[in-house]
Amino acid sequence: MTNLRDTPPRAAAPKPSAAARPWVALVVLCVSLLIVTLDNTILNVALPTLVKELGATTTQLQWIVDAYALVFAGLMLVAGSSADRFGRRRVFTGGLAVFGAASAWAAYSGSVGMLIAARAAMGVGAAMMMPATLSIITDVFRDPVERRRAIGVWAATSGLGIAIGPVAGGLLLEHFWWGSVFWVxxxxxxxxxxxxxLLVPDSRNPAALPPDPAGAVLSIAGLGLLLWAIIEAPVRGWTSALVLTAGGGGLAVLVGFALWERACTHPMLNLDFFRERRFSVATSSVSLAMFGLFGALFVLTQYLQFSLGYSALATGVRVLPVAGLLALVAPLSPVLVRWAGTKAVVGVGLSAVGGGLWQLSTADVSATYGDVLAGLLLLGLGAGLVVPAALDSLMGTLPQGDTGVGSATNGVSVQLGGALGVAVIGSLLTTRYQDRMGPPLAPYRLPDKVSDSVLGSLGGALQLAERVGGTAGRMLAGLARSAFISGMGLGLSVGAAVAAGGAVLAFAALPSRPHPPAAVPDPADPADRSEE
Structure with a gap:
C-alpha cells in the first residue's frame, strides 16, 4: 500500500479539450479495464482445453492461473504510486501496451512454460492499468456527485467482466482455437x-512520494515461494525437503517484507492501517471470499467438462449463475449495510460462500448439474454480499487522500485470495486424485510419460482411456472420474471451512457501524510524512 495522497486539487490540471469530455474518458478507461477483469474468468472454461491441447497437468493449470494473479497482486500498489508520480495516463497506456503484447504472446504460446511466462507478463500490464484508471477518474471528475457516479460505473464494469467471462470464453472456444481467449x-x-x-487527460501528484520497488520484489518473492510450495507439494511430496524449504523461505521473506515496510519512509503497504479492525477484517474477508470463489471455479470448470461432459460454451453458460447473481446482488449490498450493518452483511455473505462450497463438495459420480446448482448460486450470493460491504468498510477508515490506496488494497485482496484458493484447493484435489489413482495403476507398470499424464490430470487419464477403449478404457475413465470428484470434494470442503472461519471472524471482530472518518492529512505537511 502506498503512502501517496491522491489529492485532485494538487494534481496537474487536464487539458480543457479532454476535461470537457470526462464521460468519454470514462468509457475509454472502462472498456480497457473490462479486458483486465474479463481475464479473471474467461480462462477458466479453457482449462480443460489446455489439458487436451498442451498436455497441461493440474499443477501446471494452477500456475497458468496464479502467475497472472501473483504478479498482478504484487505490483498493483507500487504501480499505483508510480502512476501518481510519473503520470497516470502514461502508466495506464504503458500497462495497456504490455497487456496487449503479452496477450498475443499467450495466444501463440507453444508450451505450458511459455504460457505461464506470458500470463505473468499480462499480470504486469494489468497491475499498471487498474489503479491508474481509478486515479484518472478521481482527477477528471472533480464534482463529488459525478465522481461517485463514475466510480460506480467503474465498479460495475469490473463486475461485468467477471460475469461475461465464462460465456465469452465458451463462445470463443466453440468457434476458434484455445489462444482466442487471449487474442481477443x-x-x-x-x-x-x-x-x-486522444481522449484521456494526463495528470500526476507533484507531492507523491517515490515508489517502493524493494517492497514489491519482496512481496512477489515471498508469495511466489509460498505458492510454489503449495502447488508443487502434491507432485514432490508435502514433506519433501524442497517443498518445506521453499515454504519456509517464503514465510521468512514475507516477514522481511513486513519489517521493510515498517522501516521504509515510503512503504508500499502502510501497516498502520491494519490496526483498524474495519480495515484489517474487511480486507481479510474479501480475500477469504475470493479464496472460495476462485478455487471453486478452478475445479468446477474441469468437473463440468470432464465429468459431466459439457462443451466449453455449455460450461460457460452453466457457470454464469455464479457471476450473474454476484453482479445482481453487489449493488444491493451497500443498501443492506445501511439497514443491517457491515458485520451482518459480511458475516452472512461468508456463511453463504461456505455453504455453497460445502454443498458442491457433496457431489458424487452420479451427480448432475441440477445437484450442484444450489451451491453455485450460494457462491455468487455470498461473494456479491461480501465484496462491496467490505470495500465500503475499509474505505470508511481512510482519509479522503487515501481512497486510491483503499481501492488498490481491495484489488490486491481479490487477487491474492484467488491465487491462494486456486493453489490450496487445486493442490488438495491433486493429492487426493493421485492417492486414489496410484495404487490401482501400480501393477500395470505404465511408461513414465503415460503415468505422468494419467496421474497429472483427469483430462490426461480420459485421453488414455479413449485410446485404450473397451472395458479397460471404461474402467480407467470411471476410476479417474471417481478420484477427481473425491479430490474436488476434499478441496471444496476445506474451502468451506476457510469461509466459515472468515464468517466467525467477521461476526466477532468486524464493527457493525462506521466511526467518524479520520481527518484529511495534508500531503505537503512534513509532520504527516514523518508519521508514515
Whole structure:
C-alpha cells in the first residue's frame, strides 16, 4: 500500500479539450479495464482445453492461473504510486501496451512454460492499468456527485467482466482455437491505446512520494515461494525437503517484507492501517471470499467438462449463475449495510460462500448439474454480499487522500485470495486424485510419460482411456472420474471451512457501524510524512 495522497486539487490540471469530455474518458478507461477483469474468468472454461491441447497437468493449470494473479497482486500498489508520480495516463497506456503484447504472446504460446511466462507478463500490464484508471477518474471528475457516479460505473464494469467471462470464453472456444481467449484482448488494447492518447487527460501528484520497488520484489518473492510450495507439494511430496524449504523461505521473506515496510519512509503497504479492525477484517474477508470463489471455479470448470461432459460454451453458460447473481446482488449490498450493518452483511455473505462450497463438495459420480446448482448460486450470493460491504468498510477508515490506496488494497485482496484458493484447493484435489489413482495403476507398470499424464490430470487419464477403449478404457475413465470428484470434494470442503472461519471472524471482530472518518492529512505537511 502506498503512502501517496491522491489529492485532485494538487494534481496537474487536464487539458480543457479532454476535461470537457470526462464521460468519454470514462468509457475509454472502462472498456480497457473490462479486458483486465474479463481475464479473471474467461480462462477458466479453457482449462480443460489446455489439458487436451498442451498436455497441461493440474499443477501446471494452477500456475497458468496464479502467475497472472501473483504478479498482478504484487505490483498493483507500487504501480499505483508510480502512476501518481510519473503520470497516470502514461502508466495506464504503458500497462495497456504490455497487456496487449503479452496477450498475443499467450495466444501463440507453444508450451505450458511459455504460457505461464506470458500470463505473468499480462499480470504486469494489468497491475499498471487498474489503479491508474481509478486515479484518472478521481482527477477528471472533480464534482463529488459525478465522481461517485463514475466510480460506480467503474465498479460495475469490473463486475461485468467477471460475469461475461465464462460465456465469452465458451463462445470463443466453440468457434476458434484455445489462444482466442487471449487474442481477443489485442484489438481492445490497440483501440484503447489510440483513444486514451486522444481522449484521456494526463495528470500526476507533484507531492507523491517515490515508489517502493524493494517492497514489491519482496512481496512477489515471498508469495511466489509460498505458492510454489503449495502447488508443487502434491507432485514432490508435502514433506519433501524442497517443498518445506521453499515454504519456509517464503514465510521468512514475507516477514522481511513486513519489517521493510515498517522501516521504509515510503512503504508500499502502510501497516498502520491494519490496526483498524474495519480495515484489517474487511480486507481479510474479501480475500477469504475470493479464496472460495476462485478455487471453486478452478475445479468446477474441469468437473463440468470432464465429468459431466459439457462443451466449453455449455460450461460457460452453466457457470454464469455464479457471476450473474454476484453482479445482481453487489449493488444491493451497500443498501443492506445501511439497514443491517457491515458485520451482518459480511458475516452472512461468508456463511453463504461456505455453504455453497460445502454443498458442491457433496457431489458424487452420479451427480448432475441440477445437484450442484444450489451451491453455485450460494457462491455468487455470498461473494456479491461480501465484496462491496467490505470495500465500503475499509474505505470508511481512510482519509479522503487515501481512497486510491483503499481501492488498490481491495484489488490486491481479490487477487491474492484467488491465487491462494486456486493453489490450496487445486493442490488438495491433486493429492487426493493421485492417492486414489496410484495404487490401482501400480501393477500395470505404465511408461513414465503415460503415468505422468494419467496421474497429472483427469483430462490426461480420459485421453488414455479413449485410446485404450473397451472395458479397460471404461474402467480407467470411471476410476479417474471417481478420484477427481473425491479430490474436488476434499478441496471444496476445506474451502468451506476457510469461509466459515472468515464468517466467525467477521461476526466477532468486524464493527457493525462506521466511526467518524479520520481527518484529511495534508500531503505537503512534513509532520504527516514523518508519521508514515
Amino acid at each position: 484482448n489485442v484489438p481492445f488494447a490497440v483501440i484503447g491505446l489510440v483513444c486514451a492518447n
